[in-house]
Amino acid sequence: MYSQNRRKDNTEKIILIMLVINYSFMIFSALKLKWSTWLPTFMVAVAAVSVVSYVGSYFDYEGRAKLNSILIVVCFVLYSMHTGDIGAIIVPFIAQTVLIGFYDIDGILLYNTIALSVIVFYHAVILKSFTLSSIDDVYNNLVPIGNAYLVIYYIHLLGVRRRRRDKRLGQVEKELKDAEQSKDDFMANVSHEIRTPINSINGMSEIMLQNNPDEKTRLKVENIQMSCKRLNSLVDDLIDFSDLRTGKYEINVSKYSVDSLINDIVEFAYVLRKNKDIEIIADCDSTIPCELFGDEAKIKRVVYNIIGNAAKFTSIGCIAIKIGYRREFYGINLVITVKDTGIGMDKHNIEKIFSSFNQADTKRNRQEGGVGLGLPIARAIIEQMNGTITVSSEPAVGSEFKVVIPQKVANQEPVISAEFDTDENVLAYLDMEQFHLIQMRDEYKAAIDNMSKNLKIPMHMCHNLAEFKRRVELNRYTHFFISYAEYSEDKTYFNELAEKENNVIVVIDREQEEKIESDSIIKLMKPLYVFSAAMALLGKMDEGRNSISTDNYDKFTAPQARVLVVDDDKLNLNVAVGLLKTFEIEADTALSGEEALKMADSEKYDIIFLDHMMPDMDGIETFRRLRKKNGFYFKEVPVIALTANTVLGAREMFLKEGFENFLPKPVEMSEFKRILKTYLPADKIIMVDSCAGKENDCVKTLQAKEQSPQTKMADFIDYKQGISYCGSRETLMKILKIHIENGDSTLDKIKQAYENGDWKNYVIYVHGLKSSMKSVGINKLSDMAKNLELAGKKDDTAYIKENNDAFVSEYIRVLDGLKEMFKGEDSGKTQRALAQLTSIQSDELSAIYSAFEEAVYSFDENNMLHIINDLNGCSYGQVVLADRTGQIEQKIKNSDYMSALDMLKKIIDELLLEGDDNA
Known part of the structure; x- marks a missing residue:
């Protein structure tokens, strides 16, 4: 529509200029031939009307076109009445007709047809300026007049054909837009339908992990979570690719913390290499400004895609991540380099990797999966952020991707501003011979050297155990850094050193933690980089993670908080309720918008989590009705949108509607925690470490x-x-x-x-x-x-x-x-066993099992617990049922519903069998 209006405006402007020129010629001729003075005055007035109507935007385009056409033909008729030769009139008339034809409005040339007919009649009948008495008269007069009529007809036909073509093109354009909208709706619905079961699986997995399962179960659950994330990533790729192709992808600039960005990137890389024998080497500049303006989520998306690509095609060696910056007049250029020791590529394949649905070596690496969208999406996002991505690679050696992204600075303070004691002196022992690839040795050496420079702490490197022991005897060191390989050389020595010095730091993989024999040794989880090293040197290690402690990650509970979760899917409700129990929050649930509104009337909630796509009344309509209710509470209660639809514009849509925030499914635990901590009343949040000093x-x-x-x-x-x-x-x-x-x-x-x-x-x-x-x-x-x-x-x-x-x-x-x-x-158990219990019969046991089975397949946890609690108050014969059902309740709370059902079936079968034996 915008381009069409622009085209009409340009056309009208050109026609108006030509009309003014036409008026000028007629006015000049009238003055030169000394016609009546009213005629040039009239023409000047007519020209002024045409210009003013355009400049003042009086009438619409079609109205101004008809006005100008009428005015010019009237002036031309008056002009022709003062001209004795009709032949001198035909040529400028044809030119004026062509000019009017550019308006491309149906029926507008009728004015020219009428004008031509008036001119011919006036000259033939009144002025008798021409006759048809001879062949020459016919040729000299009738042929030009006939050609003028033909020109009008031809221009009319061209206009009709052009308008028909435009109409067909408009219809095609409309169909394409409808198809595009249909595709967007389809993508949104598919995204929602796929993400809903992913959310359920991922949420249940998270709940199981929160309940500290055994190692075998934990491994299986983590594999399930990884598969969920892979499927979710594929959905994101398809949606983002579609948005990028249609120009709908937007960069959302906001302030973000660089330490969070770096920590997430490093942790992502470590998790990704979990099942591969590769090292993650991180080299981060500690002087990067701590807060920047940019789209943190998009930057992580780009780097995750690049790291994911490196992990796919690297089976041995390392992935080295370097994060630095360059000062610029507008802020900084954030520079992120990812280098791997994978299979590499030749020049021909480098040109292919940024093509959609393409992989450099599909036959050799098909087992790694993917649809070939990661790198094309990464490049497209970087280009939208006015950045660049370059790649260099060599077959059998590896690849290096370099991303440069312009960012404005929000806070100039360096990301690590800690000041260390001037007497800090570090002794490090790293046996480089354990790494078979020279590239790994070089990357590790460069990372350690840069870390020492960044922290401004002398770090002395030893290359064998004998040298390490000799240096310990000769000099005083404040800290000792080794890896598990070096620790394994002489565990007794390092255990004793830790007892004496208290600052022996062993860098280990997560699974090696139990192999460290001394509690005096500080365990630093891989990958080692400047943040985790700084924490170790400052004595601020946080159990179980390497990130610098921030309020956003502190553990907390909120047992007094009131939370409502609204979703039409019972399984999603169970997931949300299970996650909230992690924070000791007992949540209320509603299966529809109407039910949620009734519950909001009877209870004041601190937060309402509201699903978007629900039948009858969707989340947005529910939100609008909630806000229209009378009372300050209904206007202010924080409402968080829950949705599996994360296509472009979803976040903006919810914020525009007035939602406090937006939580995409599958729900990430860290994001869930952030939302709770942000919107729950401060007086209801109890920090786990709030006992310090008290x-x-x-x-x-x-x-x-x-x-x-x-x-x-x-x-x-x-x-x-x-x-x-x-x-x-x-x-x-x-x-x-x-x-x-x-x-x-x-x-x-x-x-x-x-x-x-x-x-x-x-x-x-x-x-x-x-x-x-x-x-x-x-x-x-x-x-x-x-x-x-x-x-x-x-x-x-x-x-x-x-x-x-x-x-x-x-x-x-x-x-x-x-x-x-x-x-x-x-x-208490003994007293309950001795108390008067309700005796039940065998047929009641079967009915109880059927009810429990129905609750399991409906994922109705509350009903399951209710059935078991009722069963605990019963006896079967001489058996106190509470003595046998104790583990079922725990399995329900652990969301292990099928095991709970199997256990109940086994208990009932045993009871029935014992009853038969007693009979």
Whole structure:
């Protein structure tokens, strides 16, 4: 529409200029031939009307065209009446007719036809300026007049044909737009339909991981999550590719933190290489401005695609990520380089990798999957951000991608501004011979050198263990950096060094953590880069991650918060409720917008999570009705849009409607946590580390809130430490119960090994006890076990014999204390078993199973728990059902519904079988 209006405007402008010239010639002729003075005056007025109507935009395009056509033919008729020769009139008339034809309006040439007929009649009848008495008269007069009529007809035909063509083109354009809109609607619906089950699977996986499954189960669940993310990434690629092709892809500029960007990139790379024998080497400039203006999500998308491509085609060696910058007049150029030691490419294939649906070597690498959209999308996004991407590669050597993205600076402070003590002195031992590729050695050396320069701390490198030991003896160092390979060379030496120096830092993979024997050693998870190294040097390591601590990542709970989740899919509701339980939030749920509005009337919620696509009343309509309700609460309650539709414009649409924020499905736990922390009232958020400096008060509060009167705080447990290590009170309680169950057996093993002088197994048993007791806050027993372990490793049997009895006595005291702590629970079970219970028959058991089965297949967790709770208040014959159903409730809470169903089936079968035997 815009281009069509622009074309009409240009056409009208040209016609108006030519008409003014035409008027000028007629006015000049009238003045020269000294015609009546009113005629040139009239023509000047007519020309002025034409110009003013255009400049003032009076009438529409068609109205002005008809006005100008009428005015020019009137002037031309008047002009022709003062001209005695009709032949002199025909040629300018034809020119004026062609000019009017450019308006391309149906029927407008009728004015010219009428004008020509008037002129011919006037000259033939009134002026008698020509006759048809001879052949020459016919040729000289009739032929030009006939040609004038033919020109009018030809221009009319051309206009008709052009308008028909434009009409057909307009119809085709409309059909194309309709098809494009249909495609967008299809993509949105497909995105929603695919993301909904992905969200369910991913959410259930997240809930299972939150419940600390065994290692085998955890591996399977993580594989499920990885497959979900891969499928979700494919959907994103298809949608983004479509948006980029149609020019609808937008860059959303906002302020973001560079440390978050870098941490996410490095962590993504590490997770991606999990199943491959490759190293991730990160080299980050610590002087990058800490906050920039740009589209962080798009930048991560680009880098993730490049790293993903590198991981696909690298099976051995390393992926080196370098993040730096260059100062520019507008801010900085963010420079990100990804280099790999993969299969590489020749020049011909380099030209192909940025083509859509293309891979450089499909036959050789088809097993890696993908549809060949990652790199084309990355380049298109970078170009939209006015950046550049270059690639260099060599077959069998590797590839290097370099991305340069202009960014404005929001905060000039460097991303790491920590000041280290001037006497910091680091000794590092890295055996480069463990890396077979020269490229890996070079990348590691460059990264370590840059890290030392960035942190402005001297770092002395050793190349073998003998050199390391010699330097330790000769000089004083504040910190010692080694990797697991170096630690394995002489574990005893490094364990003892850690006991003396307390600053031995071992860089390890996640799965190597349990192999570090000394608790005094600081474990730094790979990949090592400037952020994690800075934290280790500052003594601010955060358990389980390498990122610099920020408020956004602090753990918190909100047990007093009121949250409503609205979704028409029960499974999605279960996922959301399960995630909220991580924060001790008991959420209300609604299956429709209408139900949500009724619940909002009766309860004041702190946050409402509202699904977008719901039948009858969608999320937007529900939101509008909520905001129209009378009362301050309905105008201010934070409403977060939940949607699986993340095509272009979704976020803007929700924010324009007035939603506080937008949470895409599948829900990412970190984003979910950010939303909760941002929009929940501050007075309802309880930080996990809020006990700092108030330990006694905090312990009392925890006791009062979370412990029954019978479960008094034992003097042998640091309750706060136990919760910190275990992550939650529930997990701590579970582990303590396991210690009660296994304690007597472990104690017997220790006694047996001591009596047999089996010091090797003795050390193994006390080592295990040392770690397990430390993890639940039983520090005294852990320290005693640690000393006995060290004595065993040094073959100091005298120390063991002198202290074993005290150790055993302390262990017995701990076990007795733990049993006393849970005595209240056992007493409660006994009382319940002795209480009057409802007796049920075999047919009722079958009915209960059927109801439970229906609840399982409906993913109705609340109903499952309700059925089991009712069952716990019953007996079957002489059997107290609560004694057999204890694990079912836990399986339900762990979202392991099918196992719960199988267990209930097994219990019922056993009960029926026992009933038959008794009969």
